[in-house]
Amino acid sequence: MSYQNLTKPIMQFLSLFEFPMVLEIGIDNGQTAIPLCHNITHLDRSWVYEGVDIDVKLDVISQLSVMNKVYCHGTSMGSENQFPTNVFLYEMNSFEFLKIAIENKRKYNLILIDGDHNYLTVKKELPLAEQLANPSTLIICDDYNTAHAHTDFYYGEREDYADNKLANKRQKTEK
Numbered sequence: 001m002s003y004q005n006l007t008k009p010i011m012q013f014l015s016l017f018e019f020p021m022v023l024e025i026g027i028d029n030g031q032t033a034i035p036l037c038h039n040i041t042h043l044d045r046s047w048v049y050e051g052v053d054i055d056v057k058l059d060v061i062s063q064l065s066v067m068n069k070v071y072c073h074g075t076s077m078g079s080e081n082q083f084p085t086n087v088f089l090y091e092m093n094s095f096e097f098l099k100i101a102i103e104n105k106r107k108y109n110l111i112l113i114d115g116d117h118n119y120l121t122v123k124k125e126l127p128l129a130e131q132l133a134n135p136s137t138l139i140i141c142d143d144y145n146t147a148h149a150h151t152d153f154y155y156g157e158r159e160d161y162a163d164n165k166l167a168n169k170r171q172k173t174e175k
Contacts (some may be wrong), residue, residue: 006140007035007039011040013109013110014040014047014109014110017109020043020109020110021050021106021109021110022036022049022050022112023051024050024051024111024112024114025053025094025111025114026052026053026113027051027053028057029059030057032114033049034067037049037067037087041067046086047086048088049086050089050106050108052089052092054093055091056089061089070087072087095124098128099128102132106132107137108132108134111129111132111133111137112142113125113129113139114142126141
């Protein structure tokens with residue numbers, strides 16, 4: 001899923017900050033990352049987007065790295081000294097990333113949680129995300145009241161993620 005229907009209010013919210021910092025857990029195919037990074041460039045100020053996923057797709061990196069005013073870490077556009085990198089994509093488990101971000105005292109204005117769609121994962125991500133929040137930070141969880149609202153979904157159970165060692169394993173829960 002993506003936050004495309006929230007683009008306008010998200011951009012109005014981010015416009016309140018001198019240096020918007022955004023974290024997205026669960027990049028998937030860039031349905032949110034690409035339009036969000038495009039729109040945030042129109043704020044005409046410095047900003048940072050960090051995205052974490054267990055499978056960062058090359059297509060997402062390619063699309064972001066050719067955008068005007070978007071400088072992706074690890075691409076030729078992001079490594080040029082004349083422009084500061086403003087997009088960082090991390091291929092890792094969200095728990096690992098969140099713990100590292102907490103250790104590094106990162107703070108975000110907007111945190112989008114759209115990774116694994118199961119109760120236990122989100123239950124663990126939310127208190128970690130809270131430690132990365134300022135008092136004014138907006139934390140949005142996607143797919144709260146959709147197909148995944150009553151059935152746990154683990155990416156690690158999908159055939160195309162079966163060998164992904166970063167995927168969370170299903171755990172039995174009453175929720």
